[in-house]
Amino acid sequence: MYVPKYPGLLEEEEEETYQTAETMDPKLYRATTEGDILEFARALEQAHDQYHTPPASCVQLGPQKTTVLHIATSFAHYEIVKLICKDLPFFVVEKNAKGDTALHIAARAGDSLLVTLLVNSDFKDGGLGEKNEEGNTALHEALKYGHEEAARILINKNPEMCYSLNKEGKSLLYLAAEAGFVTIVRLLMDNPVGNYSLGGKHKHKSPVFAAILGRNIDVIKLLWEKDPSSFQLRSGKGKNPLHAAVCMGYTEGVNFLLDKHCEFAYQKDKHGFYPIHSASSKGLVDIIKLMLQQRPDIRELLTAHGQNMLHAAARSGKYKAVEYMLKMPELEKLINEKDEDGHTPLHLATIFGHPKLVGILVRDERVNLKLVNNNRQTALDIAEEQMEMGFTSFQKRLTCMALRVVGAPRAHKPKTFRSITVKHEDQPDTERRRDKINVILLVATIIATVTYTSGLTIPGGYNNINPDQLLEKVKFQEYIICDTIAMYSSIIVAVTLLWAQLGDPSSTRVALKLALLLLGIALAMMSIAFLAGVYLVVSKLRWLANVILFIGSSFIIALAVIFVPLCFLGSLNYHVFRRLSYYPLYLVLYTLGA
Structure with missing residues (x-):
């Protein structure tokens, strides 16, 4: 079969x-x-x-x-x-x-x-x-x-x-307004072609919003002339036409709407945001300026969570908007105002990890760094709590350092709080520390290996340079000294971390801080040693030697700028470290646009 x-x-x-x-x-x-x-x-x-x-x-x-x-x-x-x-x-x-x-x-x-x-x-x-x-x-x-x-x-x-709406709920008038066809819009409104009604279940597809999205001021003016009542319709999120114009960054539309119907500025959307908060959260300085000029009292408006316009900008990290507001004397009372959770703009900038904005706020003498939220936390308490919980992104580290570098205070807490925290330290935190130790130990071992090898190798080779003449050269002396420092620093890092593996959690934290500092020194010294060695080899060709010196120096400075916040983050309780870290930190913030 x-x-x-x-x-x-x-x-x-x-x-x-x-x-x-x-x-x-x-x-x-x-x-x-x-x-x-x-x-x-x-x-x-x-x-x-x-x-x-x-x-x-x-x-x-x-x-x-x-x-x-x-x-x-x-x-x-x-x-x-x-x-x-x-x-x-x-x-x-x-x-x-x-x-x-x-x-x-x-x-x-x-x-x-x-x-x-x-x-x-x-x-x-x-x-x-x-x-x-x-x-x-x-x-x-x-x-x-x-x-x-x-x-x-x-x-x-x-x-x-008669034309009905399409499946998107868009009428002919909506499509004409969106395209900016003034003549067609006028024709449809004077002699309507079918059902372009704004009411009913399709009310959220308003031609007014279409004209705003298309930035068609002539169409907006025509719609206002023919049917002002259509401007009272809201979007699905409860936004009025002014909200829409603000969100689009459409300055001309904002100006027209404020002039024709200023009540729009005092209407909330479904999220409790007024148009001024939308402008602040998007960092639209020109629109903020325009709205405050026409309706200065809107600065007193608060969202559903009790946040002012400065809160909205700080939450979104819009530092240019915050800088503009800080320069306005009439907005001074907003600087330390609290929302329903007791958060000031500084608290919100810290919570959402905007280090550049935090840096701008803490440098303003009017910002009170001692204010606490409803949980009795200062901005520094929040930043340190996020670090302890494992939120160790580069942005969070810079945020914490921006607060520490100016000596931001902590709230006074009961002594039992810290003891309980240490006693009940959770397992995931211990695992994270072990991961850090392993990474740093690996880097330190590589540095020790490289520097040991380079210490036994004369730049340019034994056959090309007389060792006696080489000893008299400043760059060779610099090469040997930096290479030696780098090697022994990395060895100390390795030994320290091996010791930390056997110690208690508090000793581990101290060991990590020391190891990170020494690792930064080792990286810097290794970089300088490499630069000195290469410079020594090509020193006979003057222009090339100068180019190498410039390139190497630039990258060493960049290394220092990036590594300083990492090294001194845990040591900024000391005034000398704060002063040492101040300028490198702000150079990093403005370089990265953090």
């Missing part, structure tokens, strides 16, 4: 049904795509003779249910389109797989001549009211893709035709 190699496969194949795609006569298809009208007419006639049917029942379709009219329109073959519209007008309303008629394709392409040919056919206004799968008529498509002339032709064909 025969046993199939793959049991069940034949049975499945017998049960499967496969659909064959539509196909069009090759000659007819080729003639249509190439625009050969004589060959097209000949192929079409042959198709009629082959099936012995009248032309009206001989509609051949391509794989996507495209007719010859769809194809001719897509390739803009005007003569073929004209011939079909005259002799075979029933093709005009045929739809492809996406529900598009030929008029949809012509309107989407913005081809005015094709649109004219199709709408002037004698078959149902050329398919003017037909919808595709997206619920768009040809007029929707023309407006959506920004073809004003094609839209004008379609409207003039039947101004009174």
Whole structure:
């Protein structure tokens, strides 16, 4: 008995049904795509003779249910389109797989001549009211893709035709406003084409918002002139038109709306934000300035969480907006104001890890670093708590250092708090320390190996330089000294960390701080030793030696700037370390734009 190699496969194949795609006569298809009208007419006639049917029942379709009219329109073959519209007008309303008629394709392409040919056919206004799968008529498509002339032709064909909203809930007026077609908007509002009503379930697709999103001030002015009540509609998130203009950074629109309807500035969205808070959270200084000039009392507005405009900017890390606000004497009372959780702007900038902004705030003498939130925490307490919880990203480290470098205070806490914390230290924290130790130990071992090898190797090789002459060169002395310091520093790091593996948690923290400092010294000395060695080798070619010196010095300075915050982060309780770290820290902040 025969046993199939793959049991069940034949049975499945017998049960499967496969659909064959539509196909069009090759000659007819080729003639249509190439625009050969004589060959097209000949192929079409042959198709009629082959099936012995009248032309009206001989509609051949391509794989996507495209007719010859769809194809001719897509390739803009005007003569073929004209011939079909005259002799075979029933093709005009045929739809492809996406529900598009030929008029949809012509309107989407913005081809005015094709649109004219199709709408002037004698078959149902050329398919003017037909919808595709997206619920768009040809007029929707023309407006959506920004073809004003094609839209004008379609409207003039039947101004009174009723058009409903598409599946996105967008009306013709919305699409015209979005495209910025002032003339079309005026035409629709003076002689409405169908249902462009702003009410009902589609109220969130307001033409006013469309005009704002498209930054079309002329359309906004026209909508205000024709229908001011439409400006009272809100978006799905409860935003009014001023919110929308602010979020877009659309200064001209903000100015117009404040001038025409200043009440917008005093309305909240669903998140409890006023427009001034939206502007602050996005750091839009020009709009903040404009709004405060026109409505100065909005600076007193608070969000649903009791946050002022400075809170909003600090939370989002918009340091330019904060700098502008700090320069305004009338906003001084906002600097240390607390929200519902007791957070000042400094607290929020710390929580969300914006070190550059924290640096700007702590350098302002009016900022009170001692203020605590509802949890009795200062900004430094929050930063240190985040570090202890493992939030050790570079941004968080810089934030913590920016506070420590100016001597920001901690809140007074009961002595039992610290003992409980040490006693119940969790296992994940111990694992993180071990990971740090392993990483630093690996780097220290590599440095020790490299510096040991380079200490036994004379720059340039024994055969090229006389050792006695070499000892007299300053760069060689610098090379040997730095290489020696680097090697012994890395060895001390390795020994310290081996000792830390056996110690208690408090000893481990001290060992890590010491090891990190020594590792920074080892990296710096190794870099200087490398620079001195290379300089010594190429010193006969003066220009090259100077280039090497400049490049090496630049990178060593960069290394120091990046590593100082890492090394001294845990040592900034001491005044000398704070002074040492101050300038490198702020150089890092402004270099990285943190």
